Amino acid sequence: MKHSITIALGIAAIALIAAGCNNGAKKAQQKAAEEAAIEQARQDSIAKAQKEQKEKEAMTTLQNLPDEPIFDIVTDMGTIKVKLYSKTPKHRENFAKLALSGYYNGLLFHRVINGFMIQGGDPYTRDTSAAAVAKYGQGGPGYTIPAEFVPEYKHKKGALAAARRGDAANPKKESSGSQFYIVQDPVACAQLDGEYTVFGETIEGLDVIDRIAQVATDRKDRPLHDVVIKQIKLDEKSAPKVEQKSTDDNSKNN
Secondary structure, eight states: OHHHHHHHHHHHHHHHHHHHHHHHHHHHHHHHHHHHHHHHHHHHHHHHHHHHHHHHHHHHHHTTOOSSOEEEEEEBTEEEEEEEOTTOHHHHHHHHHHHHTTTTTTEEEEEEETTTEEEEOOGGGGOOSHHHHTTTTSOOSSOEEOOOOOTTOOOOTTEEEEOOOOTTTOTTOOEESSOEEEESOHHHHGGGTTTSOEEEEEEEOHHHHHHHHTSOBOTTSOBSSOOEEEEEEEOGGGSOOOOOHHHHHHHHHO
């Protein structure tokens, strides 16, 4: 009898110890989860603040741009310098705003057709998982831009133009909020004049356009190896001049 009681007490003790261990493990897991949530919230807050600061700086720069600013589209295959046209102000301002805020950094030229054009600017291309790849060509910032057709702006070699949805779903021919293409072959693209808004031109890097256009692609015109837009930055020639007034005044007073 005493032996049975001893065994029962031992089992009970083991059960209590196990329960205590389980409770301790659960508390540790809960604490770790809470700490992870706090850290994630902190990181999100920092990211939000950095984004807001970058957008604020972008707007300040945007207000001081020349009429036809130059931007450098820096890719892993070279740099394409483009000049934005003053007669397409809505597209000019939108492209500049997105570029200055870092929107294009890390995106891909996701549609490439040799003898036609190269296309990029889709935010979905930042995620190269299979699920995202199926959406390439459908992404944007959540808005469109009214068409700005200017007869003198043609689809010449190196022309910078806005992509858009087809006429059936987009009878006003409004442009994508972020996707753009650059003409490689003006003859093949001549049919697009008056149908897609041309809002800039390449002033340097036509050879880079040709190199990108010649990469191997799949049946959906996607490059087999990513062509990355490292960043689109304001060219030094178009950077706003730093105010020297206070410095000059101080020099005069001395």
